[in-house]
Amino acid sequence: MSYEYLKFGKEEKDFIAKIEEISGQNIYSCYQCGKCSAGCVFSDKMDITVNQLIHLIQLGQKEKVLKANTHWVCSSCLTCSVRCPREIDVAALMEAVREYSLREDYEKxxxxxxxxxxxxxxxxxxxxxxxxxxxx
Amino acid sequence: MVQYSYFPGCNLKTNAKGFEETAIAVSKKLEAELVEMPSWNCCGTVHTLTSDNIMKRIAPIRVLSRSRKHVETLKESPNQVVTLCSMCNSTLKIVNNEVKKDQEILDKINYQLEEDEETYETDMEVKHFLEILRDIVGYEKISEEVVNPLKGLKVSPYYGCMLLHPEEAKIDDEEMPDVLESLVESLGADLVMSPLFKFCCGSYHIVDQEYIVSSQVEKIVEAAKRRGANALVVACPLCAYNIDQQQKAMAKNTVGKSPIPVFYFTQLMAIAMGEPVKINHFQDHFINPEPLLKELGLIGRKKAK
Known part of the structure; x- marks a missing residue:
């Protein structure tokens, strides 16, 4: 068992705030039940699953979030959004991550x-x- | 005869001409005529899920405002704009809902629309043609108009995502819909239920990540075929293109994959109601449905009257 120490400073908090601003969602509403990933029809093509990506956003791990292909495989079918027991618009979080990279002048x-x-x-x-x- | 202001959207004029022409033909027959609205623009196809981007919400509102003016020129028309494409339906519905709830966004958008001399007053409803067929026309009237029951056609409804998601735009129950099922049955076709009825086809990934679409389509088609379907029915031009085109690509690569044709729901209605075959534009399909329809005796014989 190995542990990884994560930094949680201003940069991390800014990232979380930006994602929350773009998506209009409270990232800490998520309690990691995994229903989004279970029902996601693209889970098999993602390198990390949807709830894992959300966990990384909760921890402000910008680099790991942007490196994942999860949000680029998501096609906004909104299955996760209609099923989330915490009523989070999960697809809007995926869109926020996409927008975050696109607004940094990056064209996919x-x-x-x-x-x-x-x-x-x-x-x-x-x-x-x-x-x-x-x-x- | 009720007339509806009809918003076509981009694809109904290019590779889904059969969808539009059959819809207009059957709408006249069912006395709920679709009349194309003037000077429409693209709705944007996908709704932006961001909370802070107003620019991407302007196009749908311009459509709603112009449709509102169009309604005035129609006979007995309710304040409704009717779409055929499920992506247009969801985009227009979501933005319409947002501006009804948030006056501030509406004011900002209206300010942008000043140049076009448009103002939207949130007095329109967006309806999908399937909703009109279910709620206004009724399945009974539809079956009365059937002259050529689709016997032998085993149709599996494929909703795709945008007819059932999100909450604000869905036309039916998101987990147990029955609008396409009831329609298929009222046309005399056999219904084949597939569990992958809303398993996303991969949508716009077709442009840069085709592998996603081909893997999705394979699963969707296999699930329907394994349950005995010999056709799929859809309401979205992008689902139709993806499933149709990918099946053709797969048939070339893999042995033993017999593709099944993809119909728009209005095409099935037109065939059942004895409309001329040419309005279906079957030549635009990758998997030509005509051999199957001929084999089942649904087209190519004299009208039995």
């Missing part, structure tokens, strides 16, 4: 790198929603 999808064939082939509903979720 670079539109100019998508091939012309793909742009012609894909329906506009997919393109618009993708760009709204994955570009700043």
């Amino acid at each position: 999808v670079i539109i100019s790198e998508i091939s012309k064939e793909a742009l012609d082939k894909l329906p506009n509903i997919a393109l618009v929603s993708n760009f709204r979720k994955k570009t700043g």
Whole structure:
């Protein structure tokens, strides 16, 4: 058994405050029951599960949160949000993490790198929603 | 004849033309006509889940304001805007709810809309066409109009996420919906229930993370097929594209995967009500439903009257 000492200073608290501000949710409402991850249809594709990501946000571990793919695999289907027993809009937390990285001037999808064939082939509903979720 | 102000949204004019044309045809038959509203814009497709981004909420409000004016020109029209796409439905409904609760956001958005000479007064309701069919038209009237019962078609309803989530936008119970089920039955088709009826198809990940969509679609289609379905019925153009296109891609790669066609609910209605086949735009589908429909004798024979 090994322990990891976590820093919990101003930087961590600022991160939590920002996520709470963007999402409009109280991160400490979560008591880690895991229902969000249990019902998430994308859990198998995430490197850490939704409730684990929330735990990391509660601890203000910005780097670990942003490194995870969890919020980029989330497709905002909102299953977690309608099921959360604490009535947290879990999907809004995922969106807040996405927005946090996008607002730091980081584009997840670079539109100019998508091939012309793909742009012609894909329906506009997919393109618009993708760009709204994955570009700043 | 009641007329409704109808908001098409982007995809109904491009790769889901069959959805729109069949919907308009059956809406006339059922005396709940969908009339396209003038100068609409994209609703944004996905609602922003952020609490602080007002810019992403302007487009839906502009739609609601223009639809309000459109209602004035229609016959017996309630203050409702009707959508066919489930993503439009949820985006418009959520923002409409938000501004009804929060005057401050509404004022800010209205200020932005001044340039377009629009003001929204929160006097509109957003309805999905399925809600109109269930609550206003009624399944009884729908079955009365059926001239070509869909015998032999084993349809599994696939709701996707946006018809049932979130709480403010859902059109039916989020865990046990029955609107598509009842519709399918009233058209004379066999109903096949699948547990993955709202298992997200991967949505917009199709653009940059196709592996997610293909794995989701595989599970959705397998679950329906294992229970005997030979068709899926959907209400979302993005679900339809993902399931349809991914099945075709999978059929190329893997042995023994027989794809099943994906229908919009209005296409099934149009076939059952004896509308011309060409309004379905089956040529836009990746998995052509025509062979199955011909095999079952649902199209391609003289109308039995």
